[in-house]
Amino acid sequence: MKTVEPILLSGNLAEAYAIKQLDVDVVAAYPITPQTTIIEKISEYVADGELDANFMLVESEHSAISSCLSAASAGARVFTSTSSQGLLLMHEILFITSALRLPVVMAVANRSVSAPINIWCDHGDIMPQRDVGWIQLFAESAQEAYDKLIQAYRIAEDPEVRLPVMVNTDGIILSHTYEPVFLLEDSEVASFVPWKLYPLRLDPENPLTMGAFGYPEYYFETRYQSAKALEDSINTISEVDEKFGEISGRKYGTVSPFRCEDADVILISMGSISETIRATVRKLREKGEKVGMISLKLFRPFPFKEMISLVQDVKAVGVVDRAFSPGAAVGPVFNDITSALYLSKMSVPCVNFFAGLGGRDVRMAEVEDMFEKLKEVANTGVVKEHRYYVGLRG
Amino acid sequence: MVTLKDYQGGETAWCPGCGNFGILVAVKKALVELGISPHEVLMVSGIGQSSKLPHYMKCNLFNGLHGRTLPVATAAKLVNHRLHVFAVGGDGDGYGEGGNHLIHTIRRNIGVKYLVHNNQIYGLTKGQASPTSDLGFVTKSTPRGVVSTPLNPISLALALGASFVARSFSGDVPHLVQMIKEAVNHRGFALIDILQPCVTFNHLNTYSWYKERVYKMGEEEGYDATERLAAFKKAQEWGERIPIGVFYKEERPAFEELFPAIEDMPLVNQKIEPKQFERLIKEFM
Numbered sequence: 001m002k003t004v005e006p007i008l009l010s011g012n013l014a015e016a017y018a019i020k021q022l023d024v025d026v027v028a029a030y031p032i033t034p035q036t037t038i039i040e041k042i043s044e045y046v047a048d049g050e051l052d053a054n055f056m057l058v059e060s061e062h063s064a065i066s067s068c069l070s071a072a073s074a075g076a077r078v079f080t081s082t083s084s085q086g087l088l089l090m091h092e093i094l095f096i097t098s099a100l101r102l103p104v105v106m107a108v109a110n111r112s113v114s115a116p117i118n119i120w121c122d123h124g125d126i127m128p129q130r131d132v133g134w135i136q137l138f139a140e141s142a143q144e145a146y147d148k149l150i151q152a153y154r155i156a157e158d159p160e161v162r163l164p165v166m167v168n169t170d171g172i173i174l175s176h177t178y179e180p181v182f183l184l185e186d187s188e189v190a191s192f193v194p195w196k197l198y199p200l201r202l203d204p205e206n207p208l209t210m211g212a213f214g215y216p217e218y219y220f221e222t223r224y225q226s227a228k229a230l231e232d233s234i235n236t237i238s239e240v241d242e243k244f245g246e247i248s249g250r251k252y253g254t255v256s257p258f259r260c261e262d263a264d265v266i267l268i269s270m271g272s273i274s275e276t277i278r279a280t281v282r283k284l285r286e287k288g289e290k291v292g293m294i295s296l297k298l299f300r301p302f303p304f305k306e307m308i309s310l311v312q313d314v315k316a317v318g319v320v321d322r323a324f325s326p327g328a329a330v331g332p333v334f335n336d337i338t339s340a341l342y343l344s345k346m347s348v349p350c351v352n353f354f355a356g357l358g359g360r361d362v363r364m365a366e367v368e369d370m371f372e373k374l375k376e377v378a379n380t381g382v383v384k385e386h387r388y389y390v391g392l393r394g
Numbered sequence: 395m396v397t398l399k400d401y402q403g404g405e406t407a408w409c410p411g412c413g414n415f416g417i418l419v420a421v422k423k424a425l426v427e428l429g430i431s432p433h434e435v436l437m438v439s440g441i442g443q444s445s446k447l448p449h450y451m452k453c454n455l456f457n458g459l460h461g462r463t464l465p466v467a468t469a470a471k472l473v474n475h476r477l478h479v480f481a482v483g484g485d486g487d488g489y490g491e492g493g494n495h496l497i498h499t500i501r502r503n504i505g506v507k508y509l510v511h512n513n514q515i516y517g518l519t520k521g522q523a524s525p526t527s528d529l530g531f532v533t534k535s536t537p538r539g540v541v542s543t544p545l546n547p548i549s550l551a552l553a554l555g556a557s558f559v560a561r562s563f564s565g566d567v568p569h570l571v572q573m574i575k576e577a578v579n580h581r582g583f584a585l586i587d588i589l590q591p592c593v594t595f596n597h598l599n600t601y602s603w604y605k606e607r608v609y610k611m612g613e614e615e616g617y618d619a620t621e622r623l624a625a626f627k628k629a630q631e632w633g634e635r636i637p638i639g640v641f642y643k644e645e646r647p648a649f650e651e652l653f654p655a656i657e658d659m660p661l662v663n664q665k666i667e668p669k670q671f672e673r674l675i676k677e678f679m
Contacts, residue, residue, distance in 0.1 A: 031519035031535065040522070040534045047537035057523055057535050057542070059490040060461070085459055114459060117441070
């Protein structure tokens with residue numbers, strides 16, 4: 001159903017709808033808040049005969065990702081979805097999925113991790129998955145979640161890529177909030193992501209081995225190939241986004257700048273918080289302030305070049321991290337941004353803002369405050385404090 | 395003297411009419427009747443509506459991860475075996491995500507008392523099929539009904555050689571009190587599978603559904619809870635009639651009794667005295 005008029009969907013329901021249109025073969029999952037309504041809706045599609053898939057209600061997230069891995073290795077198009085501890089429980093299998101170059105696609109409704117127990121949004125679950133070798137896309141609306149999930153299959157199944165992809169949507173904020181979403185026709189989705197049987201699959205007629213022992217003579221090269229494939233996938237990711245734009249009128253880029261052209265200070269962020277920052281930029285621009293923002297849409301592979309081109313003439317950069325990297329001097333996103341600057345021999349003053357952990361609201365007033373701090377750095381050229389904890393009490 | 399008031403906890407967040415209330419009352423009553431004080435009790439819970447139980451009473455509490463109650467409880471019991479250690483979870487927590495831990499905890503026969511709130515549904519995530527959901531049961535994750543055979547916790551525990559296996563019903567508080575007391579007085583691991591109606595998300599296995607079916611094994615003449623094969627046969631009964639009571643009980647040493655080092659004093663109270671190791675260290679120097 002192509003909707004000229006948008007229909008009201010939550011992020012989770014929009015993703016479930018995309019999975020139905022993508023005609024996925026195997027879905028394996030375990031309930032966990034705030035992801036659960038995705039798989040509930042999919043189970044309904046399967047039961048009603050709207051999606052011809054094998055729906056596996058497994059006993060843990062470890063089993064869910066293992067089932068997806070094995071089904072993909074036999075050539076099936078697969079899907080799973082999780083959050084928080086569920087994603088942490090999948091951790092060891094995530095490495096194997098990428099190393100075996102299996103195009104598994106997963107939706108993550110990002111949620112904090114224990115302890116203490118908290119079911120609200122932050123990026124504490126995804127950051128420990130930085131090095132698992134998956135492509136990691138971030139959405140900032142239900143529309144984008146729907147669009148990204150469709151893009152994810154085309155990227156994952158591209159013969160040049162053949163890597164697993166995670167689509168991250170902020171839990172509760174995006175997963176459960178209803179907003180107007182434009183849908184594509186089933187046929188458009190089908191032709192955008194045509195189903196092909198992979199040549200390298202477990203097939204009794206053409207036996208092959210997966211996951212075998214890697215002696216020191218070969219292990220290094222094998223891991224290098226996976227890492228290289230992930231790094232190179234950025235070209236396909238950009239191409240798929242362009243092509244998706246042609247059929248839908250919506251494209252996002254690996255980085256999405258807003259009012260950066262003549263900005264003195266820029267805030268960089270991922271996920272739903274970017275919407276608040278964009279609105280704040282709009283407000284401050286009306287007052288004549290030269291502020292801008294960049295929403296990071298792709299976290300792995302990290303879009304180094306694209307990021308650098310946007311910040312080269314800026315006087316101060318702020319980076320919002322929605323998770324800690326305890327023991328490190330800075331947050332995980334900040335770490336990547338400053339590495340990108342260093343590798344480009346650029347020296348831009350940077351400030352790290354930790355915000356929105358465990359579902360703590362980040363409002364426009366707080367974003368304005370972040371810009372104030374950045375302007376001070378821009379004016380003086382001095383970074384007094386390189387870390388701020390937005391709204392932290394005590 | 396310990397009273398129910400000593401165990402009084404905060405306000406609950408369960409639905410009105412939830413089967414968990416009966417279990418909460420029974421746990422407190424059993425502890426009071428056994429004369430156990432709150433400071434002598436450790437409740438280890440996982441994730442689920444069941445795992446909120448210790449939040450609503452006053453005692454020591456470790457709230458861990460989904461399915462991971464038993465490893466935590468095992469270690470706690472080993473370092474302080476004078477503590478009354480309970481593990482509290484649900485059917486998803488204990489028979490699903492934590493199934494592997496159940497197997498190995500039974501093998502060890504550690505003196506942990508495991509209370510499983512079995513409501514045959516995932517309540518916390520609002521109504522998906524659980525490992526004990528009956529065949530054909532329609533839930534949010536099984537719109538055409540459950541197709542996997544439900545897990546039978548009683549026969550699983552018996553097959554693994556559990557030393558105490560019981561079932562009770564949250565709608566029969568006196569019976570549950572009796573089961574908990576027997577479990578506490580038992581040497582080693584005790585599993586109590588507690589049938590618990592979920593009034594919001596399980597409209598099949600309701601209070602009346604259970605009430606019409608449950609009967610007490612003790613009242614049936616000739617049932618001998620020391621006969622493992624008979625217990626196994628009894629464990630197969632489900633549907634028209636559902637037996638509650640102690641299925642099987644066996645006296646054998648608990649895991650914590652196998653460590654001479656903690657025979658006289660719990661590990662937690664033992665001081666590290668380097669002098670005691672001096673001779674040993676010298677021997678290897």
